[in-house]
Amino acid sequence: MNRDETMFWWPARVLHWLMAIMILAMLFVGAGMVASVSERHAWLLALHKPLGIAILALAVLRMALRLWRRPPPLPRELGAAQRLAAQASHWLLYALMLAMPLIGWAMLSAGGYPVELGGGWRLPPIAPFDPSWFATLRWLHRTLAYALFALVLLHLGAALHHGLIRRDGVLRSMLWRRRDAVAAAEGDAD
Amino acid sequence: MNQPLAPPRPPFPFARWALIALAVGGLGTAFAYVAGPLDPQRLTPHRLVDRLQANGGTHPGYRRNHAKGVCVIGRFDSSGAAAPYSRAALFAAGARTPLVGRFALPGGNPYAPDGGVPIRSFALRLTQADGQQWRTSMNNMPVFPVATPQAFFEQLQATAPDPATGKPDPARQKAFFQAHPETAAFRAWIKDQRPSASYATEPYYGLNAFYFVAADGARHAVRWQVEPDNGAAAAPLGAQDVDALAGELERRLARGPLRWRLWATLAAPGDPIDDATRPWPAQRQRIDAGTVVIERAQDQDSGECRDINYDPLVLPDGIVASADPLLPARSAAYAESYRRRTLEEARAGGRPPKESAR
Numbered sequence: 113m114n115r116d117e118t119m120f121w122w123p124a125r126v127l128h129w130l131m132a133i134m135i136l137a138m139l140f141v142g143a144g145m146v147a148s149v150s151e152r153h154a155w156l157l158a159l160h161k162p163l164g165i166a167i168l169a170l171a172v173l174r175m176a177l178r179l180w181r182r183p184p185p186l187p188r189e190l191g192a193a194q195r196l197a198a199q200a201s202h203w204l205l206y207a208l209m210l211a212m213p214l215i216g217w218a219m220l221s222a223g224g225y226p227v228e229l230g231g232g233w234r235l236p237p238i239a240p241f242d243p244s245w246f247a248t249l250r251w252l253h254r255t256l257a258y259a260l261f262a263l264v265l266l267h268l269g270a271a272l273h274h275g276l277i278r279r280d281g282v283l284r285s286m287l288w289r290r291r292d293a294v295a296a297a298e299g300d301a302d
Numbered sequence: 303m304n305q306p307l308a309p310p311r312p313p314f315p316f317a318r319w320a321l322i323a324l325a326v327g328g329l330g331t332a333f334a335y336v337a338g339p340l341d342p343q344r345l346t347p348h349r350l351v352d353r354l355q356a357n358g359g360t361h362p363g364y365r366r367n368h369a370k371g372v373c374v375i376g377r378f379d380s381s382g383a384a385a386p387y388s389r390a391a392l393f394a395a396g397a398r399t400p401l402v403g404r405f406a407l408p409g410g411n412p413y414a415p416d417g418g419v420p421i422r423s424f425a426l427r428l429t430q431a432d433g434q435q436w437r438t439s440m441n442n443m444p445v446f447p448v449a450t451p452q453a454f455f456e457q458l459q460a461t462a463p464d465p466a467t468g469k470p471d472p473a474r475q476k477a478f479f480q481a482h483p484e485t486a487a488f489r490a491w492i493k494d495q496r497p498s499a500s501y502a503t504e505p506y507y508g509l510n511a512f513y514f515v516a517a518d519g520a521r522h523a524v525r526w527q528v529e530p531d532n533g534a535a536a537a538p539l540g541a542q543d544v545d546a547l548a549g550e551l552e553r554r555l556a557r558g559p560l561r562w563r564l565w566a567t568l569a570a571p572g573d574p575i576d577d578a579t580r581p582w583p584a585q586r587q588r589i590d591a592g593t594v595v596i597e598r599a600q601d602q603d604s605g606e607c608r609d610i611n612y613d614p615l616v617l618p619d620g621i622v623a624s625a626d627p628l629l630p631a632r633s634a635a636y637a638e639s640y641r642r643r644t645l646e647e648a649r650a651g652g653r654p655p656k657e658s659a660r
Binding site for chain 1: 321344346350
Protein backbone atom coordinates (compact mmCIF):
# COMPACT_ATOMS: atom_id res chain seq x y z
CA MET A 113 0.00 0.00 0.00
CA ASN A 114 1.88 3.08 -1.11
CA ARG A 115 0.41 6.48 -0.40
CA ASP A 116 0.85 9.48 -2.59
CA GLU A 117 2.51 11.91 -0.19
CA THR A 118 1.69 14.87 -2.44
CA MET A 119 -2.04 14.38 -1.96
CA PHE A 120 -4.40 15.03 0.94
CA TRP A 121 -5.74 11.81 2.41
CA TRP A 122 -9.07 10.96 0.76
CA PRO A 123 -11.28 11.42 3.87
CA ALA A 124 -9.74 14.86 4.31
CA ARG A 125 -10.56 15.69 0.70
CA VAL A 126 -14.15 14.50 1.05
CA LEU A 127 -14.60 16.51 4.24
CA HIS A 128 -12.97 19.58 2.71
CA TRP A 129 -15.39 19.73 -0.22
CA LEU A 130 -18.42 18.80 1.83
CA MET A 131 -17.63 21.52 4.36
CA ALA A 132 -16.78 24.03 1.65
CA ILE A 133 -20.34 23.68 0.37
CA MET A 134 -21.82 23.73 3.88
CA ILE A 135 -19.87 26.75 5.12
CA LEU A 136 -20.52 28.76 1.99
CA ALA A 137 -24.21 27.87 2.22
CA MET A 138 -24.18 28.80 5.90
CA LEU A 139 -22.68 32.24 5.24
CA PHE A 140 -25.26 32.96 2.55
CA VAL A 141 -28.11 31.64 4.70
CA GLY A 142 -27.03 33.82 7.61
CA ALA A 143 -26.61 36.96 5.53
CA GLY A 144 -29.91 36.34 3.77
CA MET A 145 -32.01 35.61 6.83
CA VAL A 146 -31.08 38.79 8.71
CA ALA A 147 -31.76 40.86 5.60
CA SER A 148 -35.24 39.52 4.89
CA VAL A 149 -38.72 39.98 6.33
CA SER A 150 -40.28 37.46 3.94
CA GLU A 151 -40.99 33.79 4.63
CA ARG A 152 -37.36 33.24 3.64
CA HIS A 153 -36.42 34.61 7.06
CA ALA A 154 -38.24 31.80 8.85
CA TRP A 155 -37.05 28.86 6.78
CA LEU A 156 -33.47 30.11 6.49
CA LEU A 157 -33.35 30.46 10.27
CA ALA A 158 -34.71 26.93 10.63
CA LEU A 159 -31.95 25.70 8.29
CA HIS A 160 -29.20 27.83 9.87
CA LYS A 161 -29.24 26.16 13.27
CA PRO A 162 -28.96 22.44 12.38
CA LEU A 163 -26.50 23.26 9.60
CA GLY A 164 -24.34 25.16 12.09
CA ILE A 165 -24.29 22.25 14.51
CA ALA A 166 -23.45 19.85 11.66
CA ILE A 167 -20.51 22.09 10.70
CA LEU A 168 -19.33 22.12 14.32
CA ALA A 169 -19.38 18.32 14.50
CA LEU A 170 -17.59 17.92 11.15
CA ALA A 171 -15.00 20.57 12.08
CA VAL A 172 -14.07 18.60 15.19
CA LEU A 173 -13.77 15.42 13.13
CA ARG A 174 -11.66 17.22 10.56
CA MET A 175 -9.29 18.66 13.15
CA ALA A 176 -8.79 15.13 14.47
CA LEU A 177 -8.10 13.82 10.97
CA ARG A 178 -5.61 16.58 10.31
CA LEU A 179 -3.71 15.75 13.49
CA TRP A 180 -3.95 12.03 12.70
CA ARG A 181 -2.47 12.38 9.26
CA ARG A 182 -0.42 15.42 8.36
CA PRO A 183 -1.37 17.28 5.22
CA PRO A 184 1.10 17.17 2.29
CA PRO A 185 4.00 19.61 2.65
CA LEU A 186 3.87 22.97 0.93
CA PRO A 187 6.06 23.32 -2.17
CA ARG A 188 9.70 23.96 -1.24
CA GLU A 189 9.96 26.97 -3.52
CA LEU A 190 7.25 28.86 -1.63
CA GLY A 191 8.62 31.98 0.09
CA ALA A 192 8.62 32.34 3.86
CA ALA A 193 5.91 35.01 3.84
CA GLN A 194 3.59 32.92 1.68
CA ARG A 195 4.25 29.88 3.82
CA LEU A 196 3.30 31.84 6.94
CA ALA A 197 0.18 33.24 5.23
CA ALA A 198 -0.86 29.75 4.16
CA GLN A 199 -0.44 28.30 7.63
CA ALA A 200 -2.01 31.23 9.49
CA SER A 201 -5.04 31.38 7.18
CA HIS A 202 -5.65 27.65 7.61
CA TRP A 203 -5.54 27.80 11.38
CA LEU A 204 -7.82 30.85 11.30
CA LEU A 205 -10.26 28.96 9.08
CA TYR A 206 -10.29 26.07 11.55
CA ALA A 207 -10.69 28.41 14.52
CA LEU A 208 -13.68 30.15 12.92
CA MET A 209 -15.30 26.88 11.83
CA LEU A 210 -15.32 25.83 15.47
CA ALA A 211 -16.03 29.23 17.02
CA MET A 212 -18.92 30.39 14.83
CA PRO A 213 -21.40 27.62 15.72
CA LEU A 214 -20.41 27.81 19.40
CA ILE A 215 -20.93 31.58 19.45
CA GLY A 216 -24.29 31.20 17.73
CA TRP A 217 -25.38 28.58 20.24
CA ALA A 218 -24.17 30.66 23.19
CA MET A 219 -25.82 33.75 21.73
CA LEU A 220 -29.23 32.07 21.56
CA SER A 221 -28.71 30.80 25.11
CA ALA A 222 -27.90 34.32 26.36
CA GLY A 223 -30.97 35.71 24.57
CA GLY A 224 -33.20 33.24 26.38
CA TYR A 225 -34.23 31.48 23.18
CA PRO A 226 -34.77 27.73 23.16
CA VAL A 227 -32.09 26.31 20.82
CA GLU A 228 -34.32 24.32 18.47
CA LEU A 229 -32.74 22.29 15.68
CA GLY A 230 -36.03 21.07 14.23
CA GLY A 231 -37.54 17.60 14.35
CA GLY A 232 -37.90 17.85 18.12
CA TRP A 233 -34.13 18.23 18.67
CA ARG A 234 -33.24 20.86 21.22
CA LEU A 235 -29.85 21.78 22.66
CA PRO A 236 -29.29 22.88 26.26
CA PRO A 237 -28.21 26.47 26.90
CA ILE A 238 -24.44 26.98 27.14
CA ALA A 239 -24.47 30.57 28.40
CA PRO A 240 -26.42 32.45 31.09
CA PHE A 241 -29.58 34.37 30.16
CA ASP A 242 -28.06 37.83 30.01
CA PRO A 243 -28.80 40.63 27.53
CA SER A 244 -25.24 42.03 27.69
CA TRP A 245 -23.84 38.61 26.83
CA PHE A 246 -26.39 38.34 24.04
CA ALA A 247 -25.44 41.73 22.63
CA THR A 248 -21.72 40.96 22.68
CA LEU A 249 -22.09 37.48 21.19
CA ARG A 250 -24.53 38.73 18.57
CA TRP A 251 -22.02 41.37 17.48
CA LEU A 252 -19.20 38.83 17.50
CA HIS A 253 -21.22 36.31 15.47
CA ARG A 254 -21.81 38.85 12.74
CA THR A 255 -18.27 40.28 12.75
CA LEU A 256 -16.63 36.86 12.61
CA ALA A 257 -19.02 35.76 9.89
CA TYR A 258 -17.76 38.58 7.69
CA ALA A 259 -14.17 37.72 8.65
CA LEU A 260 -14.81 34.08 7.73
CA PHE A 261 -16.29 35.05 4.38
CA ALA A 262 -13.25 37.26 3.66
CA LEU A 263 -10.98 34.33 4.54
CA VAL A 264 -12.96 32.02 2.26
CA LEU A 265 -12.50 34.47 -0.62
CA LEU A 266 -8.78 34.70 0.14
CA HIS A 267 -8.54 30.91 0.32
CA LEU A 268 -10.35 30.55 -3.02
CA GLY A 269 -8.14 33.15 -4.66
CA ALA A 270 -4.97 31.55 -3.30
CA ALA A 271 -6.06 28.06 -4.34
CA LEU A 272 -6.76 29.23 -7.88
CA HIS A 273 -3.46 31.11 -7.91
CA HIS A 274 -1.66 27.90 -7.00
CA GLY A 275 -3.62 25.95 -9.59
CA LEU A 276 -3.64 28.36 -12.52
CA ILE A 277 -0.60 30.63 -12.15
CA ARG A 278 1.99 28.75 -10.11
CA ARG A 279 0.80 25.27 -11.08
CA ASP A 280 2.74 23.80 -8.20
CA GLY A 281 0.46 20.90 -7.23
CA VAL A 282 -1.07 22.63 -4.16
CA LEU A 283 -4.55 22.86 -5.70
CA ARG A 284 -4.23 19.37 -7.16
CA SER A 285 -3.43 17.93 -3.73
CA MET A 286 -7.05 18.64 -2.76
CA LEU A 287 -8.53 17.40 -6.06
CA TRP A 288 -7.47 14.05 -7.53
CA ARG A 289 -4.32 12.29 -8.58
CA ARG A 290 -2.77 12.87 -11.92
CA ARG A 291 -3.07 9.89 -14.27
CA ASP A 292 0.68 9.63 -14.76
CA ALA A 293 1.22 9.77 -11.01
CA VAL A 294 -1.26 6.93 -10.51
CA ALA A 295 0.38 4.93 -13.28
CA ALA A 296 3.83 5.50 -11.80
CA ALA A 297 2.63 4.45 -8.35
CA GLU A 298 1.14 1.24 -9.71
CA GLY A 299 4.30 0.38 -11.60
CA ASP A 300 2.77 0.52 -15.07
CA ALA A 301 1.71 -3.13 -15.17
CA ASP A 302 0.56 -3.03 -18.81
CA MET B 303 13.49 16.33 -13.02
CA ASN B 304 15.68 17.76 -10.34
CA GLN B 305 15.03 20.73 -8.04
CA PRO B 306 12.08 22.73 -9.40
CA LEU B 307 12.77 26.44 -9.36
CA ALA B 308 10.30 29.30 -9.57
CA PRO B 309 7.30 28.09 -11.55
CA PRO B 310 7.46 28.83 -15.27
CA ARG B 311 5.18 31.51 -16.66
CA PRO B 312 1.90 29.80 -17.63
CA PRO B 313 0.33 30.27 -21.07
CA PHE B 314 -2.51 32.83 -21.34
CA PRO B 315 -1.67 34.53 -18.03
CA PHE B 316 -4.26 37.27 -18.57
CA ALA B 317 -7.09 34.80 -18.99
CA ARG B 318 -5.95 32.92 -15.91
CA TRP B 319 -5.86 36.03 -13.74
CA ALA B 320 -9.26 37.05 -15.13
CA LEU B 321 -10.66 33.66 -14.14
CA ILE B 322 -9.40 34.09 -10.57
CA ALA B 323 -10.81 37.61 -10.35
CA LEU B 324 -14.12 36.42 -11.75
CA ALA B 325 -14.43 33.58 -9.24
CA VAL B 326 -13.53 35.70 -6.20
CA GLY B 327 -15.40 38.79 -7.39
CA GLY B 328 -18.46 36.83 -8.43
CA LEU B 329 -18.76 35.10 -5.07
CA GLY B 330 -18.28 38.40 -3.24
CA THR B 331 -20.91 40.09 -5.39
CA ALA B 332 -23.43 37.30 -4.85
CA PHE B 333 -22.89 37.62 -1.10
CA ALA B 334 -23.38 41.39 -1.19
CA TYR B 335 -26.64 40.87 -3.05
CA VAL B 336 -27.95 38.32 -0.56
CA ALA B 337 -26.86 40.46 2.40
CA GLY B 338 -28.78 43.43 1.03
CA PRO B 339 -26.41 46.22 -0.02
CA LEU B 340 -26.82 45.46 -3.74
CA ASP B 341 -30.60 45.12 -3.39
CA PRO B 342 -31.68 48.52 -2.02
CA GLN B 343 -35.36 47.97 -2.90
CA ARG B 344 -35.73 45.05 -0.50
CA LEU B 345 -37.64 45.59 2.72
CA THR B 346 -35.17 44.40 5.36
CA PRO B 347 -35.67 44.12 9.14
CA HIS B 348 -33.15 46.94 9.40
CA ARG B 349 -35.22 49.30 7.25
CA LEU B 350 -38.42 48.34 9.03
CA VAL B 351 -36.94 49.03 12.47
CA ASP B 352 -35.33 52.26 11.24
CA ARG B 353 -38.79 53.35 10.16
CA LEU B 354 -40.30 52.46 13.55
CA GLN B 355 -37.50 54.41 15.15
CA ALA B 356 -38.11 57.41 12.92
CA ASN B 357 -41.78 57.40 13.94
CA GLY B 358 -41.33 56.82 17.65
CA GLY B 359 -38.03 58.58 18.27
CA THR B 360 -34.86 56.91 19.47
CA HIS B 361 -35.00 55.76 23.07
CA PRO B 362 -31.90 53.69 23.85
CA GLY B 363 -32.57 50.41 25.63
CA TYR B 364 -36.28 50.38 24.80
CA ARG B 365 -38.23 48.28 22.36
CA ARG B 366 -38.65 49.89 18.95
CA ASN B 367 -42.36 49.18 19.07
CA HIS B 368 -44.60 48.74 22.11
CA ALA B 369 -41.91 50.62 24.04
CA LYS B 370 -44.14 51.60 26.94
CA GLY B 371 -45.36 48.74 29.05
CA VAL B 372 -45.33 46.78 32.26
CA CYS B 373 -44.12 43.26 33.08
CA VAL B 374 -46.47 40.70 34.62
CA ILE B 375 -45.92 37.27 36.12
CA GLY B 376 -48.45 34.49 36.23
CA ARG B 377 -49.40 31.10 34.86
CA PHE B 378 -51.61 29.31 32.40
CA ASP B 379 -54.02 26.72 33.78
CA SER B 380 -55.06 24.33 31.03
CA SER B 381 -58.61 23.01 30.85
CA GLY B 382 -57.53 20.12 28.68
CA ALA B 383 -60.10 21.03 26.01
CA ALA B 384 -57.39 21.95 23.47
CA ALA B 385 -55.39 18.76 24.05
CA PRO B 386 -57.20 16.76 21.32
CA TYR B 387 -56.16 19.42 18.81
CA SER B 388 -52.64 20.30 19.97
CA ARG B 389 -50.08 17.96 21.49
CA ALA B 390 -48.28 20.89 23.19
CA ALA B 391 -47.67 19.89 26.82
CA LEU B 392 -49.12 23.16 28.10
CA PHE B 393 -52.57 22.18 26.76
CA ALA B 394 -52.67 18.85 28.61
CA ALA B 395 -55.51 18.56 31.12
CA GLY B 396 -54.48 20.03 34.47
CA ALA B 397 -51.18 21.44 33.18
CA ARG B 398 -49.96 24.58 34.97
CA THR B 399 -47.42 26.53 32.95
CA PRO B 400 -45.56 29.55 34.36
CA LEU B 401 -45.55 32.68 32.22
CA VAL B 402 -43.86 36.03 31.95
CA GLY B 403 -46.06 38.57 30.21
CA ARG B 404 -46.12 42.18 29.24
CA PHE B 405 -48.87 44.74 28.72
CA ALA B 406 -47.94 47.58 26.41
CA LEU B 407 -48.99 50.48 24.24
CA PRO B 408 -48.17 50.64 20.54
CA GLY B 409 -45.38 52.81 19.15
CA GLY B 410 -41.76 53.42 19.97
CA ASN B 411 -42.16 56.13 22.61
CA PRO B 412 -41.79 54.83 26.20
CA TYR B 413 -43.32 58.10 27.46
CA ALA B 414 -46.43 58.02 25.26
CA PRO B 415 -49.65 59.12 26.98
CA ASP B 416 -51.87 56.18 27.95
CA GLY B 417 -54.92 58.06 26.70
CA GLY B 418 -53.42 58.76 23.26
CA VAL B 419 -54.55 55.69 21.38
CA PRO B 420 -57.06 52.93 22.14
CA ILE B 421 -54.68 50.08 21.18
CA ARG B 422 -53.23 47.90 23.94
CA SER B 423 -51.15 44.77 23.62
CA PHE B 424 -50.52 41.70 25.74
CA ALA B 425 -47.52 39.44 25.17
CA LEU B 426 -46.93 36.07 26.84
CA ARG B 427 -44.04 33.69 27.18
CA LEU B 428 -45.05 30.32 28.56
CA THR B 429 -42.29 27.90 29.50
CA GLN B 430 -43.11 24.20 29.62
CA ALA B 431 -41.43 21.87 32.08
CA ASP B 432 -39.39 20.38 29.20
CA GLY B 433 -37.95 23.80 28.30
CA GLN B 434 -40.05 24.39 25.20
CA GLN B 435 -41.67 27.81 25.00
CA TRP B 436 -44.72 29.42 23.52
CA ARG B 437 -44.40 33.12 22.86
CA THR B 438 -47.29 35.15 21.57
CA SER B 439 -47.90 38.87 21.19
CA MET B 440 -51.56 39.85 21.08
CA ASN B 441 -53.45 43.11 20.53
CA ASN B 442 -56.86 44.26 21.69
CA MET B 443 -58.07 44.62 18.10
CA PRO B 444 -59.60 41.60 16.40
CA VAL B 445 -57.89 42.23 13.05
CA PHE B 446 -54.64 43.78 11.91
CA PRO B 447 -54.89 46.85 9.63
CA VAL B 448 -52.73 45.42 6.83
CA ALA B 449 -51.90 41.99 5.46
CA THR B 450 -48.28 42.30 4.33
CA PRO B 451 -44.97 43.64 5.67
CA GLN B 452 -44.72 46.04 2.71
CA ALA B 453 -48.14 47.52 3.47
CA PHE B 454 -47.18 47.83 7.15
CA PHE B 455 -44.05 49.72 6.12
CA GLU B 456 -46.14 52.05 3.96
CA GLN B 457 -48.55 52.54 6.84
CA LEU B 458 -45.64 53.58 9.06
CA GLN B 459 -44.53 56.03 6.38
CA ALA B 460 -48.04 57.45 6.07
CA THR B 461 -48.43 57.87 9.83
CA ALA B 462 -44.96 59.34 10.44
CA PRO B 463 -45.00 62.57 12.45
CA ASP B 464 -44.79 65.62 10.23
CA PRO B 465 -41.57 67.48 11.15
CA ALA B 466 -43.51 70.77 11.08
CA THR B 467 -46.32 69.82 13.45
CA GLY B 468 -44.99 66.75 15.26
CA LYS B 469 -48.27 65.04 14.36
CA PRO B 470 -49.10 62.70 11.47
CA ASP B 471 -50.35 64.41 8.34
CA PRO B 472 -54.10 63.61 8.05
CA ALA B 473 -54.04 63.89 4.27
CA ARG B 474 -51.28 61.29 3.96
CA GLN B 475 -53.06 58.97 6.35
CA LYS B 476 -56.30 59.31 4.45
CA ALA B 477 -54.55 58.61 1.16
CA PHE B 478 -52.97 55.48 2.62
CA PHE B 479 -56.25 54.09 3.97
CA GLN B 480 -57.98 54.81 0.67
CA ALA B 481 -55.27 52.95 -1.20
CA HIS B 482 -55.62 50.02 1.23
CA PRO B 483 -59.21 48.76 1.38
CA GLU B 484 -58.07 45.78 3.46
CA THR B 485 -57.82 48.20 6.40
CA ALA B 486 -61.64 48.55 6.52
CA ALA B 487 -62.25 46.04 9.31
CA PHE B 488 -59.58 47.62 11.47
CA ARG B 489 -60.89 51.12 10.84
CA ALA B 490 -64.42 50.05 11.75
CA TRP B 491 -63.07 48.74 15.06
CA ILE B 492 -60.96 51.77 15.95
CA LYS B 493 -63.73 54.24 15.05
CA ASP B 494 -65.78 53.25 18.12
CA GLN B 495 -62.90 52.37 20.39
CA ARG B 496 -62.01 54.61 23.33
CA PRO B 497 -58.67 54.27 25.21
CA SER B 498 -59.59 51.89 28.02
CA ALA B 499 -58.73 52.87 31.60
CA SER B 500 -57.41 49.37 32.31
CA TYR B 501 -55.28 46.69 30.71
CA ALA B 502 -57.34 44.17 32.66
CA THR B 503 -60.69 44.72 30.95
CA GLU B 504 -59.56 44.25 27.36
CA PRO B 505 -59.69 41.13 25.20
CA TYR B 506 -56.49 40.43 23.27
CA TYR B 507 -56.24 38.68 19.90
CA GLY B 508 -53.36 36.68 18.43
CA LEU B 509 -54.28 38.17 15.00
CA ASN B 510 -52.28 35.73 12.88
CA ALA B 511 -53.45 32.17 12.27
CA PHE B 512 -51.40 29.17 13.35
CA TYR B 513 -51.91 25.43 13.16
CA PHE B 514 -52.52 23.21 16.14
CA VAL B 515 -50.87 19.83 15.60
CA ALA B 516 -52.52 16.90 17.35
CA ALA B 517 -50.78 13.82 18.72
CA ASP B 518 -51.62 11.94 15.50
CA GLY B 519 -50.21 14.76 13.35
CA ALA B 520 -53.61 16.18 12.30
CA ARG B 521 -53.45 19.94 11.74
CA HIS B 522 -56.18 22.48 12.47
CA ALA B 523 -55.85 26.16 11.55
CA VAL B 524 -56.61 28.31 14.60
CA ARG B 525 -56.61 31.86 15.84
CA TRP B 526 -56.47 32.47 19.56
CA GLN B 527 -57.65 35.22 21.84
CA VAL B 528 -57.90 35.86 25.56
CA GLU B 529 -61.11 37.25 27.04
CA PRO B 530 -61.05 39.13 30.34
CA ASP B 531 -62.94 38.04 33.42
CA ASN B 532 -62.00 41.05 35.51
CA GLY B 533 -65.11 43.18 35.81
CA ALA B 534 -65.61 46.60 34.35
CA ALA B 535 -63.25 49.46 33.73
CA ALA B 536 -63.64 53.08 34.72
CA ALA B 537 -64.54 55.68 32.11
CA PRO B 538 -62.21 55.75 29.10
CA LEU B 539 -58.99 57.69 29.37
CA GLY B 540 -58.51 61.10 27.84
CA ALA B 541 -55.46 62.74 26.32
CA GLN B 542 -54.61 64.20 29.75
CA ASP B 543 -54.16 60.68 31.21
CA VAL B 544 -50.46 60.12 30.65
CA ASP B 545 -49.66 57.39 33.17
CA ALA B 546 -52.80 55.68 34.37
CA LEU B 547 -52.59 52.08 33.19
CA ALA B 548 -49.61 50.70 35.13
CA GLY B 549 -50.89 52.07 38.46
CA GLU B 550 -54.41 50.84 37.77
CA LEU B 551 -53.03 47.35 37.07
CA GLU B 552 -51.05 47.39 40.33
CA ARG B 553 -54.16 48.36 42.29
CA ARG B 554 -56.19 45.55 40.75
CA LEU B 555 -53.44 42.99 41.41
CA ALA B 556 -53.21 44.12 45.03
CA ARG B 557 -56.80 42.86 45.36
CA GLY B 558 -56.09 39.50 43.72
CA PRO B 559 -55.07 37.77 40.49
CA LEU B 560 -56.49 38.78 37.12
CA ARG B 561 -57.89 36.21 34.70
CA TRP B 562 -58.44 35.77 30.99
CA ARG B 563 -59.99 32.76 29.24
CA LEU B 564 -57.85 31.51 26.38
CA TRP B 565 -60.04 30.64 23.39
CA ALA B 566 -58.83 28.89 20.27
CA THR B 567 -61.09 29.40 17.26
CA LEU B 568 -60.97 26.64 14.64
CA ALA B 569 -61.03 27.73 11.01
CA ALA B 570 -63.55 26.22 8.62
CA PRO B 571 -62.54 25.30 5.08
CA GLY B 572 -62.24 28.47 3.02
CA ASP B 573 -61.49 30.78 5.96
CA PRO B 574 -58.51 33.06 5.27
CA ILE B 575 -55.51 31.49 7.00
CA ASP B 576 -52.77 33.86 5.94
CA ASP B 577 -54.53 37.22 6.01
CA ALA B 578 -54.74 38.93 9.41
CA THR B 579 -56.99 41.70 8.05
CA ARG B 580 -59.96 39.39 7.52
CA PRO B 581 -62.04 38.25 10.50
CA TRP B 582 -63.49 34.76 10.57
CA PRO B 583 -67.27 34.32 10.84
CA ALA B 584 -68.56 34.54 14.40
CA GLN B 585 -70.14 31.07 14.44
CA ARG B 586 -66.84 29.17 14.19
CA GLN B 587 -66.16 26.45 16.76
CA ARG B 588 -64.26 27.79 19.75
CA ILE B 589 -62.30 25.81 22.31
CA ASP B 590 -61.97 27.01 25.87
CA ALA B 591 -58.32 26.06 26.32
CA GLY B 592 -57.87 27.31 29.87
CA THR B 593 -57.15 30.36 31.98
CA VAL B 594 -54.34 32.90 31.85
CA VAL B 595 -53.82 33.98 35.46
CA ILE B 596 -51.82 37.15 36.17
CA GLU B 597 -50.55 37.34 39.74
CA ARG B 598 -48.22 40.30 39.97
CA ALA B 599 -46.70 43.17 38.02
CA GLN B 600 -43.10 44.34 37.73
CA ASP B 601 -41.60 47.56 36.49
CA GLN B 602 -40.51 47.05 32.90
CA ASP B 603 -37.09 48.64 33.47
CA SER B 604 -36.07 45.83 35.82
CA GLY B 605 -38.74 43.15 35.40
CA GLU B 606 -38.34 39.75 33.82
CA CYS B 607 -40.08 40.72 30.57
CA ARG B 608 -37.48 43.37 29.79
CA ASP B 609 -34.99 41.06 28.11
CA ILE B 610 -37.51 38.79 26.42
CA ASN B 611 -38.15 39.06 22.70
CA TYR B 612 -41.82 38.13 22.26
CA ASP B 613 -41.10 36.53 18.91
CA PRO B 614 -44.34 34.94 17.65
CA LEU B 615 -42.41 32.17 15.92
CA VAL B 616 -41.06 30.69 19.15
CA LEU B 617 -43.53 27.83 19.41
CA PRO B 618 -43.68 24.52 21.26
CA ASP B 619 -44.11 21.20 19.49
CA GLY B 620 -47.85 21.11 18.83
CA ILE B 621 -48.20 24.62 17.38
CA VAL B 622 -46.80 25.65 13.98
CA ALA B 623 -46.93 28.92 12.10
CA SER B 624 -49.28 29.53 9.19
CA ALA B 625 -48.10 31.08 5.91
CA ASP B 626 -49.26 34.53 7.07
CA PRO B 627 -46.50 36.83 5.69
CA LEU B 628 -46.72 39.06 8.78
CA LEU B 629 -45.31 36.30 11.00
CA PRO B 630 -41.77 36.07 9.58
CA ALA B 631 -41.71 39.87 9.30
CA ARG B 632 -42.65 40.27 12.96
CA SER B 633 -40.06 37.68 13.93
CA ALA B 634 -37.32 39.36 11.90
CA ALA B 635 -38.16 42.89 13.03
CA TYR B 636 -38.45 41.90 16.70
CA ALA B 637 -35.03 40.25 16.45
CA GLU B 638 -33.53 43.43 15.01
CA SER B 639 -35.18 45.53 17.72
CA TYR B 640 -33.86 43.11 20.35
CA ARG B 641 -30.37 43.28 18.86
CA ARG B 642 -30.35 47.07 19.08
CA ARG B 643 -31.77 47.44 22.55
CA THR B 644 -29.60 44.76 24.14
CA LEU B 645 -26.55 46.41 22.60
CA GLU B 646 -27.63 49.76 24.07
CA GLU B 647 -28.28 48.06 27.38
CA ALA B 648 -24.84 46.43 27.33
CA ARG B 649 -23.17 49.77 26.61
CA ALA B 650 -25.06 51.34 29.48
CA GLY B 651 -23.67 48.72 31.85
CA GLY B 652 -26.56 46.27 31.74
CA ARG B 653 -29.32 48.66 32.72
CA PRO B 654 -31.57 50.50 30.32
CA PRO B 655 -30.41 54.09 30.26
CA LYS B 656 -32.89 56.37 31.93
CA GLU B 657 -33.82 59.41 29.92
CA SER B 658 -35.76 61.01 32.71
CA ALA B 659 -37.13 60.06 36.08
CA ARG B 660 -40.41 58.28 35.60
